[in-house]
Amino acid sequence: MTDALPQHCPTPRELDDLELIAHGAVEPAGFTDDPQGVTLTLPADLATEGGPVELVDPEGLPLARVTVERTYDAGEGRRGVVGPVSVLSHHEYGAFRRLHLSPADVRALGDVVTVPVAGPLTEQDVERIREIGEPVVLLALTGAGTPSYDGRPLSGVGLIRATLAAAELIPDSRVVAVPLASRGDAEADQAFGERVVAAYSPGDVVGVTGEGDLPDQVADVIDFELPGPGEQGLVVFFTGLSGSGKSTLARALHDVVLERGERTVTSLDGDVVRRNLSAGLTFSKADRETNIRRIGWVAAEISRHGGVAICSPIAPFDETRQQVREYVADAGGDFFLVHVATPVEECERRDRKGLYAKARRGEIPEFTGISSPYEAPTDADVVVDTTGRTIEDCLAEILDALSDHL
Numbered sequence: 001m002t003d004a005l006p007q008h009c010p011t012p013r014e015l016d017d018l019e020l021i022a023h024g025a026v027e028p029a030g031f032t033d034d035p036q037g038v039t040l041t042l043p044a045d046l047a048t049e050g051g052p053v054e055l056v057d058p059e060g061l062p063l064a065r066v067t068v069e070r071t072y073d074a075g076e077g078r079r080g081v082v083g084p085v086s087v088l089s090h091h092e093y094g095a096f097r098r099l100h101l102s103p104a105d106v107r108a109l110g111d112v113v114t115v116p117v118a119g120p121l122t123e124q125d126v127e128r129i130r131e132i133g134e135p136v137v138l139l140a141l142t143g144a145g146t147p148s149y150d151g152r153p154l155s156g157v158g159l160i161r162a163t164l165a166a167a168e169l170i171p172d173s174r175v176v177a178v179p180l181a182s183r184g185d186a187e188a189d190q191a192f193g194e195r196v197v198a199a200y201s202p203g204d205v206v207g208v209t210g211e212g213d214l215p216d217q218v219a220d221v222i223d224f225e226l227p228g229p230g231e232q233g234l235v236v237f238f239t240g241l242s243g244s245g246k247s248t249l250a251r252a253l254h255d256v257v258l259e260r261g262e263r264t265v266t267s268l269d270g271d272v273v274r275r276n277l278s279a280g281l282t283f284s285k286a287d288r289e290t291n292i293r294r295i296g297w298v299a300a301e302i303s304r305h306g307g308v309a310i311c312s313p314i315a316p317f318d319e320t321r322q323q324v325r326e327y328v329a330d331a332g333g334d335f336f337l338v339h340v341a342t343p344v345e346e347c348e349r350r351d352r353k354g355l356y357a358k359a360r361r362g363e364i365p366e367f368t369g370i371s372s373p374y375e376a377p378t379d380a381d382v383v384v385d386t387t388g389r390t391i392e393d394c395l396a397e398i399l400d401a402l403s404d405h406l
């Protein structure tokens with residue numbers, strides 16, 4: 001019996017790159033160490049030189065096999081991989097999948113002018129494209145981190161919907177989705193973008209500026225995709241020591257949202273989550289991180305649907321809080337961090353559950369603030385020390401800071 005190949009699910013950016021490879025949009029079909037090209041990193045234990053690794057989508061479908069010819073240090077315990085890729089299967093599902101054509105498909109359309117589009121087309125852009133007077137292919141650059149409007153990230157699906165709406169105004173035009181993802185570096189994005197757009201362009205390439213007002217049909221799509229402040233999903237994330245006042249203030253905020261009756265609201269309290277969603281997890285660093293990522297994942301999904309999620313775990317580690325911030329941003333939600341900065345002396349004085357006393361006696365290991373660290377945030381939207389203050393007073397301060405968000 002042969003051993004199964006090691007499997008790895010790449011990042012959204014890497015999955016987009018893999019799709020470009022599968023479509024023949026970047027050649028040769030493989031990963032390089034050129035940051036302006038197609039790169040892949042693997043956890044160090046998977047990056048065995050000479051060994052193949054199967055790349056799978058988030059549901060576990062094998063997409064491609066990479067042969068690890070050479071590796072290089074990619075930081076954070078990961079190795080960059082150089083080696084050829086053989087494609088095993090194509091994505092079959094996903095919104096607008098039918099618009100994900102290959103460069104060969106576009107070339108088969110004959111004499112067309114291509115227009116790369118990374119944001120909604122404005123009235124001026126539409127006018128300029130109409131003046132071309134030839135068949136036009138609007139290349140919607142849908143890859144991770146690329147589409148945006150007014151400095152806000154737009155989803156790939158949102159960009160396609162906005163581009164389809166604009167295409168209705170441009171005779172003889174069609175939309176093709178190109179998963180061109182951002183490398184997180186303007187120079188690399190420019191170089192890689194030009195290469196990919198050239199692959200999809202049998203003829204002239206015309207640029208757009210994104211300046212001016214949006215046509216009404218496009219504005220309707222953007223209003224839906226990027227709701228304004230107060231309409232967008234919201235995650236209010238309380239962090240602080242045990243006994244600092246997180247649950248008390250989170251509960252009070254929850255009641256205010258319910259009483260206003262304008263938004264749906266879900267509470268994800270630390271203690272409560274540990275009795276259901278995170279039952280069985282310990283207070284080790286790894287389990288705390290898992291706990292917070294679970295809370296963040298659920299909260300992000302709530303925000304995706306425009307709801308309000310109020311979370312109140314200790315969440316002692318900055319890196320995990322940043323991950324939650326990213327989950328929420330990726331879901332199109334607004335993330336609001338409240339640091340309940342009541343000092344440990346006051347929390348211990350309150351010791352509502354008798355846990356500090358037990359921790360001091362050594363009966364609870366790894367107790368936050370006593371025998372396990374708490375990394376105070378430097379990115380909180382509001383910092384509240386509850387010492388000597390009423391709950392109403394602290395709540396009023398939080399509501400004031402939240403006024404543009406809720």
Ligand SMILES: Nc1ncnc2c1ncn2[C@@H]1O[C@H](COP(=O)(O)OS(=O)(=O)O)[C@@H](OP(=O)(O)O)[C@H]1O
Pocket residue numbers: 241242243247270271274283287288289291292312313314315316353355364365366367368372
């Ligand atoms: N070792 C240790 N350290 C800290 N807290 C402990 C520990 N053991 C049990 N408890 C109780 O668990 C509650 C914190 O759980 P959280 O899920 O919020 O913690 S974490 O975010 O995963 O660090 C916390 O509740 P709160 O007082 O509401 O914060 C404590 O009641």
Ligand SMILES: Nc1ncnc2c1ncn2[C@@H]1O[C@H](COP(=O)(O)OP(=O)(O)O)[C@@H](O)[C@H]1O
Pocket residue numbers: 240241242243244245246247248249312350352386387388389390391392394
């Ligand atoms: N201004 C305040 N805000 C919040 N809690 C306060 C305040 N003043 C005193 N407390 C008390 O502090 C304790 C905080 O406990 P809790 O909300 O469960 O904290 P945590 O969820 O952070 O563990 C409660 O007994 C609460 O009544």
